[in-house]
Amino acid sequence: MTLKKVNPDLEKERSTCTFNIEELTNLLDTGAHCTAERRAVEDKVFSVKELKDEIPDEFLSHKERYENAIRKSVFLHKVLQETGVKRGVYNRSDKSDFRTTYYSIFKDGSPFMLQYSMFVPTILGQGDSEQVELWYKRALNMEIIGTYAQTELGHGTFIRGLETEAVYDEKTEEFILNSPSLSSYKWWPGGLGHTTNYCIVMAQLKIKGKPYGMQPFIVQIRDEETHMPLPGVKVGEIGAKLAFNTVNNGFLGFEHVRIPRRHMLMRFSQVSKDGKFTSSANPKLAYGTMVMVRVTIVNSAATYLSRAVTIAIRYSAVRHQSKLKQNEPEPQILDYVTQQHKLFIGIATSHAYMFCSYWLWDVYVMYQKEQNVGNFDRLPELHALACCLKVISSSDCTGLVEKCRMSCGGHGFMMSSNLPQLYGISTATCTYEGENTVMLLQTARALVKAWELGSRGRPFSPTMSYFAEKNVPSKWDSSLEGILNAFQKVSIGKLSSSVSSLQEYTKSGLSAEDAWNKASVQLIGAAEAWGRAVVLSIYKSEIERYGQTVSPALKSVLFDLVELYYVHLTLEKMGDLLLYTQLSEKDVVSLRKKYEDLLEKIRPNAIGLVDAFDYRDEVLNSTLGSYDGFAYERLMTEAMKSPLNAEPVNQSFHKYIKPLMKGKL
Numbered sequence: 001m002t003l004k005k006v007n008p009d010l011e012k013e014r015s016t017c018t019f020n021i022e023e024l025t026n027l028l029d030t031g032a033h034c035t036a037e038r039r040a041v042e043d044k045v046f047s048v049k050e051l052k053d054e055i056p057d058e059f060l061s062h063k064e065r066y067e068n069a070i071r072k073s074v075f076l077h078k079v080l081q082e083t084g085v086k087r088g089v090y091n092r093s094d095k096s097d098f099r100t101t102y103y104s105i106f107k108d109g110s111p112f113m114l115q116y117s118m119f120v121p122t123i124l125g126q127g128d129s130e131q132v133e134l135w136y137k138r139a140l141n142m143e144i145i146g147t148y149a150q151t152e153l154g155h156g157t158f159i160r161g162l163e164t165e166a167v168y169d170e171k172t173e174e175f176i177l178n179s180p181s182l183s184s185y186k187w188w189p190g191g192l193g194h195t196t197n198y199c200i201v202m203a204q205l206k207i208k209g210k211p212y213g214m215q216p217f218i219v220q221i222r223d224e225e226t227h228m229p230l231p232g233v234k235v236g237e238i239g240a241k242l243a244f245n246t247v248n249n250g251f252l253g254f255e256h257v258r259i260p261r262r263h264m265l266m267r268f269s270q271v272s273k274d275g276k277f278t279s280s281a282n283p284k285l286a287y288g289t290m291v292m293v294r295v296t297i298v299n300s301a302a303t304y305l306s307r308a309v310t311i312a313i314r315y316s317a318v319r320h321q322s323k324l325k326q327n328e329p330e331p332q333i334l335d336y337v338t339q340q341h342k343l344f345i346g347i348a349t350s351h352a353y354m355f356c357s358y359w360l361w362d363v364y365v366m367y368q369k370e371q372n373v374g375n376f377d378r379l380p381e382l383h384a385l386a387c388c389l390k391v392i393s394s395s396d397c398t399g400l401v402e403k404c405r406m407s408c409g410g411h412g413f414m415m416s417s418n419l420p421q422l423y424g425i426s427t428a429t430c431t432y433e434g435e436n437t438v439m440l441l442q443t444a445r446a447l448v449k450a451w452e453l454g455s456r457g458r459p460f461s462p463t464m465s466y467f468a469e470k471n472v473p474s475k476w477d478s479s480l481e482g483i484l485n486a487f488q489k490v491s492i493g494k495l496s497s498s499v500s501s502l503q504e505y506t507k508s509g510l511s512a513e514d515a516w517n518k519a520s521v522q523l524i525g526a527a528e529a530w531g532r533a534v535v536l537s538i539y540k541s542e543i544e545r546y547g548q549t550v551s552p553a554l555k556s557v558l559f560d561l562v563e564l565y566y567v568h569l570t571l572e573k574m575g576d577l578l579l580y581t582q583l584s585e586k587d588v589v590s591l592r593k594k595y596e597d598l599l600e601k602i603r604p605n606a607i608g609l610v611d612a613f614d615y616r617d618e619v620l621n622s623t624l625g626s627y628d629g630f631a632y633e634r635l636m637t638e639a640m641k642s643p644l645n646a647e648p649v650n651q652s653f654h655k656y657i658k659p660l661m662k663g664k665l
């Protein structure tokens, strides 16, 4: 079907936009040159015919999908290599690699995903210079394909409980890798099933019977020529999942597999030939790759949401349903204020986390520079930020992706809308790289520690500096600054209350651990509240900063979204605010009016705002969200691709239904 025009509904929407869409695209891309680079990569990638699917993935078998994903991964690697994209080495936004092309070529992930997102970064982050020189080059050229094998069948969260052992044998200068039980089998690593021939194995180091904690080892698991598993290696795929079905997540066990001493990555800790262990300056440096990936998840979460909200808002502009006024035609569903309530917060939330992700990335890069000269002062705050922002970005964005899906009614249930797949890859971010509740408890640990040290006069780190302010009641103030202060009060109130409970529980005779467990529901609330205060503060300050350089028209729209975000969150968290601030019923009534006014103000810019995410149709991969808005035509075209539609009568009619109808069964 050739579609030349644009749906008149979308044409009309685009004519009401009050700002320059390209200017916003450049801002979201972190610069006009980044937009240009991203588009150049996209032009190249989408011109490769081998990267297009003839048959939609969902109609293929599990095995066919895997084989197709491998084929495309290889072609994509080749094309990206030609464009000079250095995969596995990340920059601030990285829109050209994972952000857009990647998830458009693979709706459900690639088996090479972990090569780029964790194998290469771990070599770079944990290897000494000689090891980086050797392994990085091989990985970059795809001579070796690897993954990050940490999680085991029995333990994912509690990594001190991992069972895989690496025992040093000083006679042969080798480590012996062993999986002592079924629960010690590695379980989950992406690509591990049938794709990778090497992996980083996180294992418990033992020398002369003494444990030295979890360390990273590079282990070859398959022959480089035949791809057969090496002796003593038991490897396979873990099976079908809610999403990531083309990522080839696998299991792995070792039966006394020997590797050379220099296959332990030794940037931070070393084992000498004679078996002497030299400890790193901070044992948590072995957890470094996780910090990096948590930082990047904030951007991924915002990106998934921006794609879902683009689909849902475009569809809502072309979908007409029911009646607002009896004598008028059915309105666009986007005119229903409840629909705007579901969707506009998706745009604002995506902006909030996108701008926070750039800020967090800068904090991470700053820390990296300091770490290189032996300064780890910033690590506790970075760890807390990475954990907490990973959690609230992944849970908020996933909730809103699902809201986008439901806002499209029945059609949002179609795989061809791409909304179910977006939900699948988004919800996985709530679990991987640290399960969300566990990450909130890590955050709470850092907050309680800071609170206690603060009460003894120690200074707070920048994102906790407001803890030092006296929690005196003040009149409610609905300005952005006033709302931010109110959320900081909630954060202080929840943390202070959690600490009091901890103290009371210990005073009543509970051990510190039992007191912690008993107060943990409060503690995760305090952690979330700190994260909210951070996001509100960073989103606002980043937009204030960019507001000085962008046009007045764009500045005004950006602030509409900041306000929407602030007011929406205030109404959502009303209970907390009523408890910890002077918010009154009168204030709530006026905030509700403010919220309704904001929805009305944003309405003419809704399509402009999602167009500014600049997702090409090939990236969105959605029958409902295409730029031209011909959703029904695309739904029908895609339905015709169902293998069942290849013949008017399916053979099962003659085999089963007819005999049933005739009573001959």
Ligand SMILES: CCCCC/C=C\C/C=C\C/C=C\C/C=C\CCCC(=O)SCCNC(=O)CCNC(=O)[C@H](O)C(C)(C)COP(=O)(O)OP(=O)(O)OC[C@H]1O[C@@H](n2cnc3c(N)ncnc32)[C@H](O)[C@@H]1OP(=O)(O)O
Pocket (backbone or CB within 6 Å): 090, 091, 092, 093, 094, 098, 113, 114, 117, 148, 150, 151, 156, 157, 158, 159, 160, 190, 284, 285, 287, 288, 290, 291, 293, 295, 296, 297, 299, 300, 357, 361, 379, 380, 383, 432, 433, 434, 435, 438, 442, 445, 446, 449
């Ligand atoms: C911006 C653009 C970039 C573009 C990037 C592009 C692509 C990448 C994007 C996305 C990735 C995409 C695809 C990947 C897809 C899937 C991959 C999934 C891969 C995985 O899914 S891979 C497995 C991850 N698996 C976990 O995530 C396990 C979680 N479990 C833990 O992480 C630990 O088990 C923990 C922390 C719960 C307990 O650990 P523990 O028991 O040893 O520690 P404990 O609680 O006792 O704390 C003692 C002291 O260590 C400090 N501390 C702890 N952790 C630290 C750290 N990381 N750094 C610095 N300090 C740390 C504490 O703050 C405390 O400090 P203090 O003593 O001062 O209080």
Ligand SMILES: Cc1cc2nc3c(=O)[nH]c(=O)nc-3n(C[C@H](O)[C@H](O)[C@H](O)COP(=O)(O)OP(=O)(O)OC[C@H]3O[C@@H](n4cnc5c(N)ncnc54)[C@H](O)[C@@H]3O)c2cc1C
Pocket (backbone or CB within 6 Å): 114, 147, 148, 149, 150, 151, 154, 155, 156, 157, 158, 187, 188, 189, 190, 244, 249, 428, 431, 432, 433, 434, 435, 436, 437, 438, 441
């Ligand atoms: C799609 C996907 C891809 C993945 N890819 C990889 C990979 O490439 N490499 C890799 O090594 N791993 C990978 N993983 C594994 C992932 O990192 C773990 O699943 C994750 O860290 C959670 O650990 P778990 O599964 O052991 O959950 P569990 O810890 O068993 O969590 C189950 C429940 O127990 C609760 N819980 C656990 N501990 C505590 C606690 N201390 N306090 C309170 N509650 C607690 C949790 O909150 C949760 O509700 C992947 C997982 C998924 C889903």
